[in-house]
Amino acid sequence: MNFSIETTAEQVADTFASEITGKNGLFGSFSVPALTIVVLVTGTSLNGIGFETVRVLAKHANLVIITGYNKERLQLTEEAIKKELPSANIRQLRLDLSSLAAVRTAAAEVNAYPEPLHVLINNAVGTILPFAVSVDGFEKQMATGFIGPFLFTNLIAPKLLASRTSHSGYTPRVVFLSSCFHAVGSGVDFETFGLPMPEKYKAVFEPYYEVKSAAILAAIELGKRTEGRIVGYSVDPGVISTNINQKEENRVYFQEAGIVDEHGKPNLELGLFTWKTMGQGAATTVRAAFDPSLLAQPGAYLADCQVANEQVAPHSSNPENAKKLWDITETLLGQEFRF
Template identity: 40%
Template sequence: MSVQTGESAAKALASDIKGKTVIVTGVSPGGFGAETARILALVGAKVVLAGRSLSKIQAAAQAIKEEVPNAELKQLILDLGSQKAVREAAAEVLKYDGPVDVVILNAGVMGTPYAKSPEGLESQLATNHIGNFLFTNLIMPKLLESSAPRVVSASSVGHFWGPFRFDDYGFEDGETYDKWAAYGQSKTANILFAVELAERYKNKLTVFSCHPGEAPTGLFQYMTKEDFEKFGDNFNADGTPKGDWIRTVEECTVTYVAAGFDQSIADKSGSYVKDGKVANEQAAPYALDKESAKKLWDLSEKLVGQTF
């Protein structure tokens, strides 16, 4: 796609988006999720605004309603960091009338200080992968009601910061925690999840992982002075971006629109999308490895205590 913003991409694909029910996770104002929800509502999608904070969901809903008064919106409280909360949210979705056509698994955290989820998992792994794994699998009956369901798994070029650490995904219970390797592991998991999900639901579900692009959002809130020094090629000491790598949120959402709705890539299920195009050659080979994808699925089932 040669369009410049998510909004222009959505307008170009409006006939494929209009009327579809789309769950967008992580819709905090200023981030990719809120902008994606806005542009999808603009072209007539029924959007489920999912997030862990009711006030942020309401803020996103209000902003959309001001621009698109007849937007069809639903709100869903979803805390991906807690398996119990994910199960409650999924139970809500299973009560919806009609199918869920597309899920955009956008929510995530980056570089958080060491913490454990209520189930005892390292928190970036719990939030960025395990929560998405459980939520997607639990709402699968609703997705499969759609004639052409899709799942978009937001990864990042940050997956290059680390493969999945099958032998020590918990960083020795935090003893050897490295917040960037932990983010990398979780973002690698987002790609591996898409690979295995596509394999398991071949001809039933289309799945893409993606790198949406870099833009200043709430994602950067945990970066410290030391982090800006560590990534000194990209940041000044005060945290302002250096160079021309930063794009706008409006541009980055192009990739979600393509991954979620572009029919011309529908036969590439399981692929990694970047800049609105299938770009497997730009993903780390370890993130697209089929054996690792299967292994991660098995481990994830173990960690949520349920097989799918």
């Protein structure tokens, strides 16, 4: 089908159902054991893009791993999916991306799974809140939105690579959730990256823009660091009304920007955005994760279910910036990753 801004995640998943189930014909006429696709999605609470992503993938994938820091929310997500799909194979993983110790604990659990991992979707984002510092001393939005996911991705890379070695010819993927708003900001500030800088919050959305720029750069660099054995993509899901803008503690910022009304609902009178449904918002993620044609474009940025590299701001498409960000993040973590 022709993908567009109106395409839903369900439509994309149905299009690539054979890829998601593993019966994908990736190996031409060769007779090989069937793939049993395993997908891990971070940030899967109800009324979020991650939940919709999990919901449509659970119809086809052999196993979908859902993550979150709140046990009750994880249970609600699993129950909602199984109410619709009783046969869905769901596994819960506690993961607090704001804590390096918690990330390491969760990664160790994933690495102990008997199955390889085929796709990692870094969907979770740091909530737009007043200035805060993580337990490890990082600016909390960057810690949750990028540093934690970066560490998690690298620590479970052996599981991703296992899917490649267990099925010769398969290329595992990592999808990073970014945003078109990355281009509004000035990119990653390498001088203050990850450091607690309350002055940045004079423009409350600036740290968010920086996180989204970092996501694009990481997707570009991942394939280079792994020499193509894992490919990364970044996606702009679009503007969607989710649990982020509806939370009372976040609503004030979106109201001040005129994005939502006093009830946290989309301000359609503003006319600046084309608001998407949850299904339309998750569509681009699903395509990045499973469209086989994208393997020819590692590191690509997708928006409205299309490759949209031309929409990436220069500060977030520069390969030197991608390398620099990776190196700086390793330095902050005190750990180098080799594949």
